[in-house]
Amino acid sequence: MSKSLPTEIITHEIFSKLPVKSLLRFKCVSKSYNALISSPEFVELHLRESRSSDANRVLIVAGKGRRNLYSIDVDSPDDSVTTIPIQRTQDESTPDKVSIVGSVDGLICVVRATDTWSIPKYKYIIVNPCTRVFREILYTSTHNFFLLDKMVSSFGFGFDDLNNDYKLVTVMDVEHFYQPERDTYRETYREVMVYSLNQNTWKLVERVKDRIDSLMVSQNGALLKNNLLHWLFSDLNDCRIGCFDIRSDKWARDVPLTMNLYEHDEIRVRRLGVINGCLCLSTATNSSGVVWMMKDYETKESWVKLFHITPFLGPPPFVKFTEPFFCFRRASKYEVLVADLDMQRLFWFDIGATTYGRAKSVKRIPAFVGGCLFTESLVQIPGGRHIG
Template identity: 35%
Template sequence: MQQLKKQSKVTLPMDILLEEILPKVDVNSLFNLKLVCKSFNTLISTPEFVHRHLHRSLSSNTNRLVFLNTTTNRGLQLFDIDSLHSPPTHIPFPKAINIQDHIHYFGSCNGLLCMGTVFGGLIMLLNPLTGSYLKIPPNFDSIDGFLLFDPGYGFGFDSLNNDYKIVRITYSDDRMEVMVYSLRVNSWRQLEDKTWDGFAINSNATVSGALIGTHLLHWVFSKPKYNLNLHITQEWRHRIGCFNLTTEEWDQNVALPPDYGLDEVCFLSDVELRVVDGCLCLLVSMKSDLGKTVDIWVMKEYGVKESWVKLLEISTNKAIRTLDIFPLCYRRHDDEILVGRGRKQIHAKHEVEMKWHSIKDRKSRLSEIHEVCEVPQFYEAFICTGSLVTVKGVKDEKQSGGERAEDHVLDVQLDALLYVGVHNLDDISDSLNFNSW
């Protein structure tokens, strides 16, 4: 009998295990494997494997997670795109973060979230799956005067210099100030002040920049129109500005969709910029016979004006605003896009919901999330790729089961850990297949 057992034992080649099998496993399952034996723990913890797992997730468009930033508890609700029938997981904010203000989403990249309070009293990097985090030191004393808009933020990765960066934009009087935080040197740097002919960042709505690739951040900038008496009208002009994290300079403006009706837009919060499956997504709130509609546009080929396509037109007989609408992801086999409708303002009367909207027949249906739970009141919804990229020096609750450490030191050995091989948009475009849109 023992001889039979020995004959039936199969040895799996290590290269197949590390290169073909484990990179396809989700993060939670990998954590369970780390508990099986020391060899698994060592293999899965190496920077090379973290890189391989992340690169596979990005290139195959897998391990996508939906996060809801809720008003009812201090934390995030997590849903897996591939198993929306499963109950959500509650991800509490770090216990050491004792802030009473709402914590907002500033951006995500390579599995790390950048979140904080609007005026920068708190900014942190967080891997919601590993539980590791880093508090970013504030340094915002350089601008004087009354801020006309809330600050705008962005977060991404400079692959040329192997450095994560955070951007903060403020606008006061006639000047715009841009500050960039570098993780490598752990400090903020103020760039040269810039004016855009009266155009100011549209951060009255959403404060986070739209990230394309890992290094191109985008915001909507707006300017009021004046009549012949130099009085401000109710109409605004808009443009999309692009900031390059590698050069730390403003690139050429991204073209807006042709004939998209922005002349009818009366408020800054009627225009939003988001990202859906790696594509720029523009939301425009328009007047209609039913009250208002929100048009959802997608730029299928980055930088090409003619590639803008209007995917959806969401109508309702109730008040609707673009800052409450969150296009999240596209499901190819059903030709549907998942759209969340949150509630930025507590006194708003509409219900929160998550719906699949058909691109082909324009019909909508409640998502599977509604079958397993009552969707909590949320004011932000976003997608993040699950990864093992972690903040070292802070205990992983999944590994330690204890309190997180007070030392907030991020591992800056970025060479292997953070570099994911996405130098341009073509690296992941084949897996996304936007042509069906």
């Protein structure tokens, strides 16, 4: 490869630390470079380096009413924005809702939900934005849903390191109403489906009738440690954090909540997220919002108040409430990247500043409906093809 440097040094000391964009260019330099960078051993080495150094961090957001994704270099001082095309589907005329499920190891999972009269359809797209390779996954429910039925669905995406497999998880709460000769009665149940990327199959792993709580709306699974997906569930009096382990395809024990989250009757639990590898939870009242962090996973006493937002204070841009929340800026331990979903805008929020000048809007990005933080990688997608 090189007459001046040993292959070991080129591989471990230079190439493993480079961004993916540079490595893709180097693949064109020579056959030997192409073989090295394309090898599974180097892909894993580069991924381990990126994980350990927390390098090459990018935020991916889905633009509202748009067919493209957008990436933001969160460690760039000017918040540079890049457009990422997504492969057009064969039924582009069908109206659907697009959202980002999540990200792991540089792969993004996007779901398109199409409403029909009888059977809800979901089309997943798993894509590596760096290599521009994608794979479509179709899931159609086996149940017939009628006009009086109610359904809440949520999705998760993670990595099963025991089986070297990327998996999708769908959690569905259903209320089914029967009307035989108008003698109406009601059935409730929860289904959990898991898709294996390696096996290209869906599997029903749980169907529970007469569930005692409900999946909270408008939140996908919060991923921790690459294999633990977390959802919020609520009943009339309380809420809980359920944890699903995609290694075993089973629910693990609930993550404990601390009682000081409930300061008064007006408080509402809103959304789960992950910041700096820690599980976070947002709560809100009619006048303000708080983000909590669990510094020591599964330790009830480790919940701390991370930051607090009071809306409409200080000069523009005003921040009504922040959900979700993504990461701290690398150059600052006080600036956290957050989203105001009501305004569909991104902000750098300074949790150490006074009331004035706390929020700085991220420019040049369209109104969006969700996003996720991911680390660039060369990870390949089994059965994938290039975006055309």
